[in-house]
Amino acid sequence: MEKKQQPHVVMVPLPLQGHVKPLLCLAQLLSEAGLYVSFVNTTQSHKRFTNLETITTHFPNIHFECISDGLPEDHPRALLTEYFEGMKRETTPHFKELLLSLGRKSLTGSSPPVTCIIADGVLPFAVGVAEELGIPIFSFCVHSARFLWGYLNIPKLIEEGQLPFSDGNLYHSINGVPGLEGIFRRKDLPEFCILPDPHHPIIKFFVGETIAMTKTSGLILNTFDELEDSCIHHVSSACNNLYTVGPLHAHINSKLGDRARSIASRGSLYSVEEKCLEWLDSQQPKSVLYVSFGSITQTSLSQLMEFWHGLVNSGKPFLWVIRPGAIIGEEGNEGIPEDLLPGPTERGYIVEWAPQEQVLAHHAVGAFLTHSGWGSVLESIVAKIPMICWPYMGDHYINTQCVNKVWKIGVELEAWDRSTVEKAIISVMETKKDDFQISMDKVAKLAEDSISKGGSSSQNLDKLVEDIRKIKATA
Known part of the structure; x- marks a missing residue:
């Protein structure tokens, strides 16, 4: 028998x-299911991984590979069209060669033949290479189903004349998109939608890449059905197969049990400041505001100082992440006021990067001031921590709409002056605390149920694994 x-x-x-x-959380789930995983980083991000040994010790089925993105060392790698077009042009041959080398390894028995690819849906080179080599490919979307569904409707909105617009009113409602009624505004669309020419190359590029995600063997979303039921079935109708398997960080934690603690900062591209957890141990329950604007957001020094004054004036102790490069024009700490330098003070604690999962799960944390990136929103939901949302770009705006108006588990910070910041903190951490907590407990329970045995995400993960097993490997 073969x-x-x-x-x-x-x-x-x-x-x-x-x-x-x-994606690394998903890799770990696939590894736990007995699949062999080659996780491919660019050379630049591979160098920054902080705990590769820990990951490979816990998951011997995961093997890390790296390829050059083909761009010069000093390239800014900002998320602009030129960057993605550069990756498509320069990274394609490196990715193709990696796949061919993995095929050669399989002939020697050092690794199994490649079965399929799971690629970040915004990568512009993966689908073309997969098609050329005849390898099945699945797309992975890090955004919410609502943002993706809005994105997929851009051609329809152009056809209907809702795009482009010339009056400059970003708060005008977008109509006619089922599942997004009452919460969808021009502001919630990708930034390029403000361009006056609907045929602009930037629009064609990004919309084309997004639609390409739906043409692959399957689309994997880091969400769960019960959280976004108004849009899930619409997205499902637009793609070949849909796998909603989130929240992925909670999903892998539930699989690992006690083992999860030792790898909770898995896949961090930043050096994590663990000592802040000891500082949190000394604080009162639900008293601390956690502040983090993610890995992309940049602000002016004057903006950050307004936040600092708002935090201090609220009277709440805070743990604040200010990563290197977060302040426009400041690469290091030179010229930054002492109040914003890393370290603990009597008012709070500033770190360059925090172990966010552990921080949100800590008994001392009572609220989260966030940029509303989808990963942060999901982590906040699982930890049952109400949010104060200060959206910056992309999907942050529609995520904020959901936090504020749909799930009612937080508020939007409508301005960044010190008075508004102070009032928002007091509102979430004091005045309306019980109301937010009731809604948060309800949404968190849905998340917990989804990854439990028989839950929607658990079943969808099983289906994904089963469908991958059915694919004949490419030698």
Whole structure:
């Protein structure tokens, strides 16, 4: 009887923290299911990984590979069209060669033949290479189903004349998108939708890449059905197969049990400051505001000082992440006021990067001031921590709408002056605390149920694994 070959999945994230972590969580879930995983980083992000040894010790089925993105060392790698077009042009041959080399390894028996690829949906080179080599490919979307559904409706909105617009009113409602009634505004669309020419190359590029995600063997979303039921079935109708398997960080934690503690900062591209957890141990329950604007957001020094004054004036102790490069024009700490330098003070604690999962789960944390990136929203939901949302770009705006108006588990920070910041903190941490907590407990329970045995995400993960096993490997 012929021995069954172990499935081999090649996984490729966009080299950003918010993209690497959920894909790595999925890699760990596939590893736990017995699949062999090659996790592909760019050379630059591979150098920054902080705990590769820990990951490979716990997950011997995960093997890390790295390829050059083909761009010069000094390239800013900002998320602009030129960057993605550069990756498509320069990274394609490197990714193709990696897949061919994995095929050669399989002939020597050092690894199984490649079964399929799971690629970050915004990577512009993966689908073309997969098609050329005849390898099945699944797309992974790090955004919410609502944001993706809005994105997919851009051609329809152009056809209907809702785009482009010339009056400059970003708060005008977008109509006619089922599942997004009452919460969808021009502001919640991608930034390029403000361009006056609907045929602009930037619009064609990004919309084309997004639609390409739906044409792959399947689309994997880091969400769960019960959280976004108004949009899930619409997205499902637009793609071949849909797998909603989130929240992925909670999903892998539930699989690992006690083992999860030792790898909770998995896949961090930043050096994590663990000592802040000891500082949290000394604080009163639900008294601390956690502040983090993610790995992309940049602000002016004057903006950060307004936040600092608002935090101090609220009277709440705070743990604040200010990563290197977060302040526009400041690469290091030179010129930054002492109040914003890393370290503990009597008012709060500033760190360059925090172990966010552990921080949100800590008994001392009572609220989260966030940029509303999808990963942060999901982590906040699982930890049952109400949010104060200060959206910055992309999906942050529609995520904030959901936090504020749909799930009612937080508020939007409508301005960043010190008075508004102070009032928002007091509102969430004092005045309306019980109301937010009731809603949060309800949403968190839905998340917990989804990853439990028989839950929607658990079943969808099982289906994904089963469907991968059914694919004949490419030698």
